[in-house]
Amino acid sequence: MKTSQSAQLFKKAQRLIPGGVNSPVRAFGSVGGTPLVMKKAKGAYLFDVDGNRYLDYVLSWGPMILGHAHPQVLEAIIETAKNGTSFGTPSQQEVELAERITKMVPSIQRVRFVNSGTEATMSTIRLARAYTKRDTIIKFEGCYHGHADHLLVKAGSGVATLGMPDSPGVPKAFAGHTLTARYNDIGSVERLVKQHGKKIACIIVEPIAGNMGVVPPHPEFLPALRDLTKKHGILLIFDEVMTGFRVHPGGAQALLKVKPDLTCLGKIIGGGLPIGAYGGRKDIMEMIAPAGPVYQAGTLSGNPVAVVAGIETLKMLSQPDVFEKLEKKSQKLADGLGEAARQAKIPYYQTRVGSMLGGFFAKGPITDYASAKKSDAVRYGKFFHGMLRQGIYLAPSQFEAAFLSTVHSPESIRKTITAAGKVMKLLR
Numbered sequence: 092m093k094t095s096q097s098a099q100l101f102k103k104a105q106r107l108i109p110g111g112v113n114s115p116v117r118a119f120g121s122v123g124g125t126p127l128v129m130k131k132a133k134g135a136y137l138f139d140v141d142g143n144r145y146l147d148y149v150l151s152w153g154p155m156i157l158g159h160a161h162p163q164v165l166e167a168i169i170e171t172a173k174n175g176t177s178f179g180t181p182s183q184q185e186v187e188l189a190e191r192i193t194k195m196v197p198s199i200q201r202v203r204f205v206n207s208g209t210e211a212t213m214s215t216i217r218l219a220r221a222y223t224k225r226d227t228i229i230k231f232e233g234c235y236h237g238h239a240d241h242l243l244v245k246a247g248s249g250v251a252t253l254g255m256p257d258s259p260g261v262p263k264a265f266a267g268h269t270l271t272a273r274y275n276d277i278g279s280v281e282r283l284v285k286q287h288g289k290k291i292a293c294i295i296v297e298p299i300a301g302n303m304g305v306v307p308p309h310p311e312f313l314p315a316l317r318d319l320t321k322k323h324g325i326l327l328i329f330d331e332v333m334t335g336f337r338v339h340p341g342g343a344q345a346l347l348k349v350k351p352d353l354t355c356l357g358k359i360i361g362g363g364l365p366i367g368a369y370g371g372r373k374d375i376m377e378m379i380a381p382a383g384p385v386y387q388a389g390t391l392s393g394n395p396v397a398v399v400a401g402i403e404t405l406k407m408l409s410q411p412d413v414f415e416k417l418e419k420k421s422q423k424l425a426d427g428l429g430e431a432a433r434q435a436k437i438p439y440y441q442t443r444v445g446s447m448l449g450g451f452f453a454k455g456p457i458t459d460y461a462s463a464k465k466s467d468a469v470r471y472g473k474f475f476h477g478m479l480r481q482g483i484y485l486a487p488s489q490f491e492a493a494f495l496s497t498v499h500s501p502e503s504i505r506k507t508i509t510a511a512g513k514v515m516k517l518l519r
């Protein structure tokens with residue numbers, strides 16, 4: 092596979108952009124090798140500058156659930172852009188997306204658009220602190236909520252990928268207000284609440300963890316978290332930036348039947364354009380300026396182009412049997428990968444919720460960050476490159492998720508399973 096153009100371009104990028112990337116996890120840090128420079132994406136495929144085609148299971152880290160360059164989404168973007176790309180005023184489109192989201196996710200009675208998942212989680216924490224008049228927050232080891240200072244504590248995703256304990260530049264005082272518990276371990280939360288109860292403003296959680304690899308919640312974990320937070324006047328925040336409209340038309344909260352006080356969204360609601368959103372109970376959200384005193388703002392928040400890409404995406408996700416079809420082919424892929432590992436006689440622990448899949452080279456079970464970290468990341472790196480040589484693009488990190496789109500064909504799933512069978516045999 093010729094990749095000289097990528098190598099040349101990436102070399103130049105490294106002289107201009109830190110690490111040659113605009114987001115660390117793209118740099119192949121934990122899998123080794125040189126990142127591929129892409130020039131096009133269409134449907135389930137990426138195309139690099141050397142003309143190689145890859146079946147894409149990263150999907151821009153989640154947003155491209157309809158596949159890349161979906162004609163209906165493109166059409167909406169182009170038509171809207173012809174009438175201007177940003178007004179800096181209220182617009183008709185943002186009202187329509189707000190209506191769609193509040194209808195699809197009933198716990199969201201009011202919603203505010205921002206420009207990234209990080210902005211969404213950062214603003215939600217500020218709001219929770221203002222509403223409860225408390226400063227301390229609880230997050231879970233291995234969960235990633237974007238790169239706001241107070242959330243870069245034992246975070247997952249790129250932070251875990253680079254094996255960074257936390258990030259320099261975050262004052263101890265900031266991190267001091269952030270307590271961390273163990274995912275799926277309600278006892279670890281109860282101990283923190285017992286010790287700090289009245290000081291805790293909120294608990295923020297990925298309802299299905301997707302940034303330590305994919306780690307589903309134990310059935311009783313989220314209900315217990317809901318009860319505990321209600322009992323102690325602590326706000327429960329679901330970070331659904333990844334799971335929102337990924338695992339169910341109403342998000343993980345609909346699938347798992349647990350209602351948070353506040354929800355963070357991103358990725359899919361922008362159809363591939365920069366966006367984030369946060370929302371929830373009216374009595375809380377009405378504290379956000381200018382309705383209330385909690386300040387949060389953004390030049391391009393709710394801009395019509397990103398918003399219409401989201402509207403078209405949610406329209407298509409609202410059609411009947413979209414999620415049933417995604418479920419069937421995701422199950423098929425997960426079963427196939429598990430079987431390939433069994434045939435190759437290598438320890439492999441497969442996780443999946445809907446069309447977000449995790450694969451750990453470990454015996455398992457994987458239930459939290461500590462167990463996820465025991466997975467053989469070197470073997471994952473070899474698997475990643477082996478699959479890449481077969482034209483299949485997985486996440487370049489053990490601590491990410493693989494995603495399917497509505498346009499991954501049965502044939503491409505079969506191809507992936509066959510390739511995995513070949514590659515895993517070489518990992519023995």
Ligand code: KE4
Pocket residue numbers: 114115116117152207208209210212235236237238248249297301302330331332333357358367491492
């Ligand atoms: P952004 O600021 O990257 O839009 O969203 C941050 C974020 C918040 N919450 C969750 C649950 C997330 O997964 C993310 C971002 N996800 C990572 C990958 N898992 C984005 C990829 C990257 O950082 O380049």
